[in-house]
Amino acid sequence: MSGVGIRGAENAAPPLVAEGLVRAYAGVRVLAGVDLTVETGETLALLGPNGAGKTTLLRVFALLLRPSAGRLTLFGVDARSAPPALRRRLGYLAHESFCYPDLSGEENLAFHARLFRVPAARERVAALLAWAGLETAGRRPIRFYSRGMSQRLALARALLHEPDLLLLDEPFSGLDPAAVETLQERLVALREAGRAIVLTTHDLDRAAPIATRTAILHRGRIASVLDGRGADDVAAAYRAVVAGGR
Amino acid sequence: MRGALVIFRKDLSIEWRTREGVSSVLVLGLLLLVVLTVAHDAPPEAAPALAPSFLWATFLFTGLLGVQRGFLLERENDCLAGLLVSPIDPAAIYVGKLAANVALLAVMQLFVVPLVGLFLHLDLMPVLPALLVVLALGNFGFAALATLFAAISVRVRAREVMLPLLLLPLLVPLLIGTVSATRSVLAGGLALATDAVTVLVAFDVIFAVAGWLLFAYVVRD
Numbered sequence: 001m002s003g004v005g006i007r008g009a010e011n012a013a014p015p016l017v018a019e020g021l022v023r024a025y026a027g028v029r030v031l032a033g034v035d036l037t038v039e040t041g042e043t044l045a046l047l048g049p050n051g052a053g054k055t056t057l058l059r060v061f062a063l064l065l066r067p068s069a070g071r072l073t074l075f076g077v078d079a080r081s082a083p084p085a086l087r088r089r090l091g092y093l094a095h096e097s098f099c100y101p102d103l104s105g106e107e108n109l110a111f112h113a114r115l116f117r118v119p120a121a122r123e124r125v126a127a128l129l130a131w132a133g134l135e136t137a138g139r140r141p142i143r144f145y146s147r148g149m150s151q152r153l154a155l156a157r158a159l160l161h162e163p164d165l166l167l168l169d170e171p172f173s174g175l176d177p178a179a180v181e182t183l184q185e186r187l188v189a190l191r192e193a194g195r196a197i198v199l200t201t202h203d204l205d206r207a208a209p210i211a212t213r214t215a216i217l218h219r220g221r222i223a224s225v226l227d228g229r230g231a232d233d234v235a236a237a238y239r240a241v242v243a244g245g246r
Numbered sequence: 247m248r249g250a251l252v253i254f255r256k257d258l259s260i261e262w263r264t265r266e267g268v269s270s271v272l273v274l275g276l277l278l279l280v281v282l283t284v285a286h287d288a289p290p291e292a293a294p295a296l297a298p299s300f301l302w303a304t305f306l307f308t309g310l311l312g313v314q315r316g317f318l319l320e321r322e323n324d325c326l327a328g329l330l331v332s333p334i335d336p337a338a339i340y341v342g343k344l345a346a347n348v349a350l351l352a353v354m355q356l357f358v359v360p361l362v363g364l365f366l367h368l369d370l371m372p373v374l375p376a377l378l379v380v381l382a383l384g385n386f387g388f389a390a391l392a393t394l395f396a397a398i399s400v401r402v403r404a405r406e407v408m409l410p411l412l413l414l415p416l417l418v419p420l421l422i423g424t425v426s427a428t429r430s431v432l433a434g435g436l437a438l439a440t441d442a443v444t445v446l447v448a449f450d451v452i453f454a455v456a457g458w459l460l461f462a463y464v465v466r467d
Contacts, residue, residue: 062331066466084333098328100319102260114252115332157328 013076014039015165015196016061021070023056030056032220043187043197045207048217049242054200058169062092088116091163093171097154101143105134105153108142109160116161128156147174168199172206184210204231216241249334253342260319267315271308271354278304283365293366298428301362302421312350313392314409316343317400336462340393347389355381376436383446384424390453391416397464420449
């Protein structure tokens with residue numbers, strides 16, 4: 001996974017401002033008032049135990065779920081209106097790949113490139129397939145991909161349109177150590193190019209080296225925010241929050 | 247509408263590669279026609295009266311299968327969410343899926359209509375242009391409503407049961423209109439089917455506009 005160009009992001013407003021975000025399912029509050037700001041050129045690692053609401057929060061940020069209450073502002077725009085131009089600035093990696101099993105990796109990326117109106121789409125798709133190490137496998141239907149290959153393709157899809165705000169749900173999941181390293185390098189390069197990144201993970205050792213801030217989500221709220229700490233400090237804070245039930 | 251075209255082409259591309267949708271609706275259509283023909287064992291003079299019900303009953307059940315499959319494509323790997331995070335209007339997703347469903351159902355009609363003529367010993371060639379108008383209106387109206395409801399049912403449990411339960415009651419006016427129009431066409435031409443065709447046009451317009459307007463609310467959580 002290497003060698004794809006990065007466009008600079010210009011916008012005065014913070015990429016993401018969440019104020020009192022609440023999301024309830026059948027009366028159960030999965031998000032119980034999340035307040036969070038993500039600035040340009042920042043990588044925020046979102047940690048939390050299973051069921052803390054990390055995936056729900058990312059789906060709200062990706063405009064796939066409407067908050068039950070609270071306010072989400074993306075690049076200075078109220079997300080309730082969710083205009084198409086706003087979605088163009090978001091890249092979202094979910095647990096699922098969003099790719100069609102009967103199409104090849106190349107066809108899937110080309111399809112999403114057309115949806116996002118990516119300029120020079122053919123070259124961009126080829127470059128991302130090479131970055132993901134799928135040059136040869138890219139011509140095969142993805143039904144036959146391994147878990148790691150699907151994850152690399154999904155990452156390529158999320159990066160395809162050079163989004164200004166990347167939302168990555170468990171990006172290291174299923175990747176081998178070499179692919180993890182390449183992804184970390186890529187995420188650092190994106191951050192340095194001015195992109196904002198929010199990633200959820202359980203893997204502190206992989207997230208800590210690239211995160212500029214770490215937020216711990218517990219029981220639907222941001223229980224703690226740490227600035228640029230090492231994995232040990234983050235792990236200690238995480239244990240304190242979860243064990244203390246804050 | 248560029249997004250709609252991209253989705254339409256993608257659906258056709260997948261269908262061309264797998265042929266799962268077309269083959270399943272064609273086989274089901276053939277089986278339904280055989281069952282109906284054997285069950286009625288109709289004399290030749292009864293054929294014009296039976297043909298509309300054969301045609302549209304077959305269309306209805308095979309259409310349900312085809313439309314449902316069209317949305318199951320979007321369920322695997324949560325591909326529908328992939329469309330929803332893209333910078334296209336949800337209405338464009340509706341139009342793209344609608345166009346793909348209309349195309350699939352048209353292929354099915356191309357197969358079923360000659361078989362109805364064959365099984366009932368009915369010469370459909372003299373009325374074919376008028377019949378094509380009724381077939382197109384029935385196809386579009388069915389697809390307009392079914393595309394919207396397939397998007398609803400694909401997100402719920404027991405989706406195989408839910409789509410017919412939700413859809414069939416609402417399709418009754420379309421079914422009455424298409425059967426009536428087809429009967430009139432077989433009896434003498436499109437001029438005799440004015441009232442029924444008016445009902446079909448109204449149905450098509452109402453549910454296409456409803457689908458266009460409501461689709462965003464149906465697919466977004």
